[in-house]
Amino acid sequence: MALAKRIIPCLDVDAGRVVKGVRFVDIRDAGDPVAVAREYDRAGADEITFLDITASHQGRETIVEVVEAVASEVFIPLTVGGGVREIADVRRLLNAGADKVAINTAAVHHPEFVAEAAERFGSQCIVVAVDAKRVADVDGEPRWAVFTHGGRRETGLDAVDWARHMAGLGAGEILLTSMDRDGTREGFDCALTRAVSEATGVPVIASGGVGSLQHLVDGVLEGRADAVLAASIFHFGEYSIAEAKAYMAEHGIEVRR
Amino acid sequence: MASTVVVDYGMGNLRSMAKALEHAGAGDVRVTDDAETIAAADRVVFPGQGAARDCMSALHAHELVDVLGESMVRKPFLGACMGMQVLLAWSEENGGIDLLGRFPGRIRHFRHHFTAKDTGLKVPHMGWNRVRQTTSHPLWAGIDDGEWFYFVHSYYAEPDEDALVLGRTDYGGPFASVLGRGNIFATQFHPEKSHDAGVRLLANFVRWDGAA
Numbered sequence: 480m481a482l483a484k485r486i487i488p489c490l491d492v493d494a495g496r497v498v499k500g501v502r503f504v505d506i507r508d509a510g511d512p513v514a515v516a517r518e519y520d521r522a523g524a525d526e527i528t529f530l531d532i533t534a535s536h537q538g539r540e541t542i543v544e545v546v547e548a549v550a551s552e553v554f555i556p557l558t559v560g561g562g563v564r565e566i567a568d569v570r571r572l573l574n575a576g577a578d579k580v581a582i583n584t585a586a587v588h589h590p591e592f593v594a595e596a597a598e599r600f601g602s603q604c605i606v607v608a609v610d611a612k613r614v615a616d617v618d619g620e621p622r623w624a625v626f627t628h629g630g631r632r633e634t635g636l637d638a639v640d641w642a643r644h645m646a647g648l649g650a651g652e653i654l655l656t657s658m659d660r661d662g663t664r665e666g667f668d669c670a671l672t673r674a675v676s677e678a679t680g681v682p683v684i685a686s687g688g689v690g691s692l693q694h695l696v697d698g699v700l701e702g703r704a705d706a707v708l709a710a711s712i713f714h715f716g717e718y719s720i721a722e723a724k725a726y727m728a729e730h731g732i733e734v735r736r
Numbered sequence: 737m738a739s740t741v742v743v744d745y746g747m748g749n750l751r752s753m754a755k756a757l758e759h760a761g762a763g764d765v766r767v768t769d770d771a772e773t774i775a776a777a778d779r780v781v782f783p784g785q786g787a788a789r790d791c792m793s794a795l796h797a798h799e800l801v802d803v804l805g806e807s808m809v810r811k812p813f814l815g816a817c818m819g820m821q822v823l824l825a826w827s828e829e830n831g832g833i834d835l836l837g838r839f840p841g842r843i844r845h846f847r848h849h850f851t852a853k854d855t856g857l858k859v860p861h862m863g864w865n866r867v868r869q870t871t872s873h874p875l876w877a878g879i880d881d882g883e884w885f886y887f888v889h890s891y892y893a894e895p896d897e898d899a900l901v902l903g904r905t906d907y908g909g910p911f912a913s914v915l916g917r918g919n920i921f922a923t924q925f926h927p928e929k930s931h932d933a934g935v936r937l938l939a940n941f942v943r944w945d946g947a948a
Binding site (some may be wrong): 602 | 748749751752755756759785786787850856857858860862863864865884886887888889890906907928929930931934935
């Protein structure tokens with residue numbers, strides 16, 4: 480008996496609408512974040528993550544409205560990421576009903592922002608998102624670097640050291656995305672996930688590359704992830720959350736059912 | 737209609753708690769830091785998150801210590817997360833801090849709870865874990881023994897009396913995840929984030945007369 484490993488569906492939201500299509504059930508409006516979140520809640524998701532990909536500054540307020548609407552009806556944890564740059568952004572999202580806020584690029588530019596946010600609001604609600612890509616081995620050991628801007632800009636930071644540093648500054652959780660695997664459906668980068676999970680004392684969410692239920696199991700058993708995040712395999716109805724949990728349970732992983 | 741207040745002392749978002757209580761059939765729910773409103777309410781929900789020191793200074797700054805003390809004597813009172821922890825006497829967080837002292841005992845960091853075999857366990861204890869009900873209670877009505885609830889915390893309660901423990905959870909060994917006595921019921925987990933089981937607990941609370 481132990482803490483359950485979590486399954487977290489991730490929804491991309493642009494100007495208040497879920498994008499990239501969610502087709503896992505018959506909901507009247509697959510772009511409505513509240514309807515989609517309600518369905519995932521009913522389906523047994525352990526948390527929901529919203530990634531705000533709104534480009535325009537004016538559109539950014541819409542995510543706050545989305546969080547307010549979802550938090551009024553869905554009583555599981557909500558994480559929101561994307562464009563979180565200032566303390567005021569964190570406060571707005573938490574007040575709207577987000578349980579956790581994910582900080583990505585701003586953490587790279589201003590690491591002290593993570594410390595300040597954790598000090599102000601508590602580590603439990605501060606997630607640092609780390610986008611990592613494999614780089615040249617050092618002494619035969621694999622290495623990953625932190626990238627920003629959707630994997631286009633290398634920071635020169637070592638991903639494992641960076642995650643450890645972020646946890647030290649007060650991040651309560653690391654959302655770790657392999658930019659090599661993201662969108663490939665080849666599975667998580669388990670070596671990366673394991674390296675980060677073992678280097679940091681905080682929970683690690685594995686992300687990027689899920690194409691099958693076995694990948695979820697690998698992320699936990701090989702990658703030592705505390706939670707697994709996936710988008711397309713759930714959104715397109717290939718697998719339900721219940722099927723994923725049944726499969727994980729068959730492989731000896733504790734899940735909430 | 738009976739009224740329920742959610743005590744707002746600036747420690748975290750209370751919207752989810754208020755909405756979950758409404759969803760649970762609480763009727764008149766107010767989020768407030770006003771001592772008179774709290775004094776007049778039929779039942780009190782005391783949430784909270786963040787650091788112990790900040791919570792205690794916020795309670796003093798909002799002049800809520802006395803009215804909370806009175807509420808804890810008489811009314812159905814539900815503490816959640818930090819709202820449970822501050823009921824004890826002392827926390828080692830922030831270099832040691834006195835709490836409200838309603839229950840004898842202290843708050844300690846999980847590192848003291850773990851043994852050598854628990855090195856892989858992460859702190860915070862974050863996610864869904866089971867609660868074993870150590871005694872029957874009106875607030876457990878309709879909730880399975882061993883049901884899953886959502887937790888996020890780095891410190892845990894060590895009450896001096898076993899009789900205060902209403903539920904236990906295993907994380908590197910069992911710890912007290914639910915405390916209570918008389919009209920007080922307090923959970924380390926977040927009922928407002930614990931899906932149907934959490935809403936059921938809140939529904940039980942808003943129907944509870946405060947008798948254990």
